[in-house]
Amino acid sequence: MSGKAYSPAITATFLLTAMLVWLFSITSVQAAASRSLQEGLHLGNAAYGEGRFQEAIAIYSALIDEYGFSPELLHNLANSYAAAGENGRAILHYLQGLRIAPGDDDLQADLELIRQKAGLFDQEHSFTERLFRHYNMNQWLTSALAFYGLFTLLLGLNLRLHFKKALSTLGPLLVCAMLFCCLGAYVQKEEWYSGVIVAPDARLLLSPFQESSTNGSLAEGTLVFAEKSHEGYLYVRDQRGRSGWVNGSYFARINTSAATFHRDGVEPDSLRQ
Numbered sequence: 001m002s003g004k005a006y007s008p009a010i011t012a013t014f015l016l017t018a019m020l021v022w023l024f025s026i027t028s029v030q031a032a033a034s035r036s037l038q039e040g041l042h043l044g045n046a047a048y049g050e051g052r053f054q055e056a057i058a059i060y061s062a063l064i065d066e067y068g069f070s071p072e073l074l075h076n077l078a079n080s081y082a083a084a085g086e087n088g089r090a091i092l093h094y095l096q097g098l099r100i101a102p103g104d105d106d107l108q109a110d111l112e113l114i115r116q117k118a119g120l121f122d123q124e125h126s127f128t129e130r131l132f133r134h135y136n137m138n139q140w141l142t143s144a145l146a147f148y149g150l151f152t153l154l155l156g157l158n159l160r161l162h163f164k165k166a167l168s169t170l171g172p173l174l175v176c177a178m179l180f181c182c183l184g185a186y187v188q189k190e191e192w193y194s195g196v197i198v199a200p201d202a203r204l205l206l207s208p209f210q211e212s213s214t215n216g217s218l219a220e221g222t223l224v225f226a227e228k229s230h231e232g233y234l235y236v237r238d239q240r241g242r243s244g245w246v247n248g249s250y251f252a253r254i255n256t257s258a259a260t261f262h263r264d265g266v267e268p269d270s271l272r273q
Contacts, residue, residue, distance in 0.1 A: 053084040071101035088198035088220040137188040144181035195253040204244035208233035
């Protein structure tokens with residue numbers, strides 16, 4: 001018994017139809033997501049403009065939970081915390097935005113402004129430190145991987161086409177560039193695991209116990225580096241070299257993904273307040 005044969009034209013038509021249905025469904029989902037995002041942004045911006053800052057904070061936080069981190073949404077959230085007088089959370093989210101978009105001048109300007117108002121001043125950085133801080137750890141590692149790929153490609157071309165002159169000239173440059181990017185990633189490693197004090201005047205303890213004597217306090221919004229933990233307490237160090245134990249609930253890590261979301265019909269600038 002022979003099976004029914006289908007012509008190539010029918011098969012191609014079926015595949016094309018299935019592909020069009022799939023593309024239509026994907027487009028419909030993206031359009032619905034864009035509308036939801038725009039509606040949420042409208043509500044958040046309206047709440048912010050009317051002085052309902054806690055409501056704006058809740059809306060922007062929900063949008064981030066649903067769509068993921070983006071510099072623009074983090075900027076809006078940080079502005080809302082700043083307007084509500086929660087400097088620690090505001091600084092945290094400004095830094096998170098800069099973690100994703102290190103070159104964002106608006107984020108940097110607002111961060112410097114709130115630090116000045118709170119009496120927090122970033123330490124002076126040397127030219128080398130400013131150079132390495134221009135990109136985050138992920139960007140340095142990505143650049144190192146790109147240079148490694150180019151070097152590998154050059155080696156492959158040399159085996160095939162005998163590009164000895166190009167290899168001797170470009171090879172060392174690519175290796176140096178790769179090593180420089182690895183150094184940049186290493187320098188940024190400590191900052192990648194940094195966090196912010198989000199409680200007013202967090203006590204700096206000599207031991208990880210509530211009854212321990214104090215060694216001063218850390219102002220809300222202080223950038224610190226967590227080095228170890230013990231039963232709900234963290235041993236932290238600030239940029240001025242002060243160190244001690246703080247309650248873990250006073251510390252919020254600058255923990256973000258470098259991935260940003262993109263929705264059809266939503267321009268990044270339209271996300272800002």
